[in-house]
Amino acid sequence: AQSVTQLGSHVSVSEGALVLLRCNYSSSVPPYLFWYVQYPNQGLQLLLKYTTGATLVKGINGFEAEFKKSETSFHLTKRSAHMSDAAEYFCAVSGAGNNRKLIWGLGTSLAVNP
Amino acid sequence: GAVVSQHPSWVICKSGTSVKIECRSLDFQATTMFWYRQFPKQSLMLMATSNEGSKATYEQGVEKDKFLINHASLTLSTLTVTSAHPEDSSFYICSASIPNKNIQYFGAGTRLSVL
Numbered sequence: 648a649q650s651v652t653q654l655g656s657h658v659s660v661s662e663g664a665l666v667l668l669r670c671n672y673s674s675s676v677p678p679y680l681f682w683y684v685q686y687p688n689q690g691l692q693l694l695l696k697y698t699t700g701a702t703l704v705k706g707i708n709g710f711e712a713e714f715k716k717s718e719t720s721f722h723l724t725k726r727s728a729h730m731s732d733a734a735e736y737f738c739a740v741s742g743a744g745n746n747r748k749l750i751w752g753l754g755t756s757l758a759v760n761p
Numbered sequence: 762g763a764v765v766s767q768h769p770s771w772v773i774c775k776s777g778t779s780v781k782i783e784c785r786s787l788d789f790q791a792t793t794m795f796w797y798r799q800f801p802k803q804s805l806m807l808m809a810t811s812n813e814g815s816k817a818t819y820e821q822g823v824e825k826d827k828f829l830i831n832h833a834s835l836t837l838s839t840l841t842v843t844s845a846h847p848e849d850s851s852f853y854i855c856s857a858s859i860p861n862k863n864i865q866y867f868g869a870g871t872r873l874s875v876l
Contacts, residue, residue: 679863690767690854690867691805698863737804747863748795751804 653752666725670738680721685735767868784855790835791857
């Protein structure tokens, strides 16, 4: 079985500050891990993913995440927050293989203050 | 690449009527599509997995006779909400998976309001 826990349903940062959104997972099989972003009234956009290989994954818009197996974590970071980063962020896990369904976290709402 | 189009983006209907939502993969063939429901300020709830040419696999608790899913081609899946009621009002999102890839690409969602 797999599950995802996103710590903090709401995170608020100042523009230019570091963004850290936490995601912990549990999985009985090697996980594939994903971060998606959702802007109001829109679908989801893939930010980045980890499947195999390098544990530090770089995504779009300056975001990156590091897979830490020992900590069962896949936290999302960005060095300098921008106003346009304000959105809902979802962490998800699936098993390896093709077309596997995603198990979703509850999401973290990021607010960026001027 | 990997664009998924969902239509309509917003629909209002009367209670008891049926509503069809379309999900199209525009620049790739999607053997698998997923349908989600999302309540305000909540995460996505997977409703069903749709495979081209076969019956959809519904998640536990989802009424297959109420939420009809058809995936007749490699680029189109439809979700029909039959005899809609106000409690069916929600944000419905589809996604499509590229064959042999474990990445889902999402449509922009459909907001359904049942009066």
